[in-house]
Amino acid sequence: MLTRSDILSEAIHKCLVEMYKWAQPAIDLDKLIADGYKDSKEDPLYKKHYLSEKNFIYLRDIYKDAYGITDDWNDTFELLIDYLVKGGTEDDYKPATKDRPAYRDYKKVPSLDTLIGKEATDKCLEHIKKCQNFYCGHSRESNQFDMTMALGVGSPNSNAEYVTKYWQSHGRPDFTIKDFKIDDIIYDDEYPAVDEFLESLK
Known part of the structure; x- marks a missing residue:
């Protein structure tokens, strides 16, 4: 039987997949896992992928709203x-x-x-x-989701300098971080199609 815990786990996973989709460099986290990728403490995945704090919060809050985890x-x-x-x-x-x-x-x-x-x-x-x-349990659920996404599941980090230096010293000397807001990409006509933009992040 489906439980609230199952729903929250699904929200965490889907949010994490979306974060890596918009990270720099962008990756398909589900495909990476299906291909047998194993993370390591010495060289963790999250350290190698950048997501700005604003974009992190934007995506986190979208999933909180969609899964009813908001604290209102x-x-x-x-x-x-x-x-x-x-x-x-x-x-x-x-x-x-x-x-x-x-x-x-x-x-x-x-x-x-x-x-x-x-x-x-x-x-x-x-x-x-x-x-x-x-009955204030709603805020506990919201706080737990925030902490899990920030610290518990290895979401992309917001240290642009570290990620840039990492990739420039690991075979991508021209790697640079693009500054953008996800909602601009989705809703602003000045930007190219979303798929085209996401492809440029890889």
């Missing part, structure tokens, strides 16, 4: 608490009349203490905050 738990609770304490806005549907069609409008919602009193409001907020603190 406290943000959601804070929004709820703010809504109850200060009041907010809600839908106000206006039915059709003979003079105009139906339409959707908004109206102000008063703060909770004006509806039920300060003592009852404080009691409600106390229980909401207990719930927020008790």
Whole structure:
């Protein structure tokens, strides 16, 4: 049976594969593993491939969003608490009349203490905050994913100088690092097709 642990392992692996796809030099990590590659402590793979910190975070966050690992738990609770304490806005549907069609409008919602009193409001907020603190496992999962991708699985490093020197002294004297942001490559018409760009990173 599929477990959350299986899903997280899949997210880590796919994110790592994507990072090496955009690294410099770029590699197909799955193919490398299928071909029998074994990493070594003396000459680890991650040291030989560069990925900028911005691109690392960009890819990491895409996979966190896609796999539901994002930590929006406290943000959601804070929004709820703010809504109850200060009041907010809600839908106000206006039915059709003979003079105009139906339409959707908004109206102000008063703060909770004006509806039920300060003592009852404080009691409600106390229980909401207990719930927020008790079920805060979402942030643990997010933090674990961040740490695993940064330190635990050998993602490409962000030391451009080291990678450049390594390849220039290992048969690629003209090797240089390109400065780019992945979202520019994907969404900016000034850049060539993505496949063409990725090929240029090898």
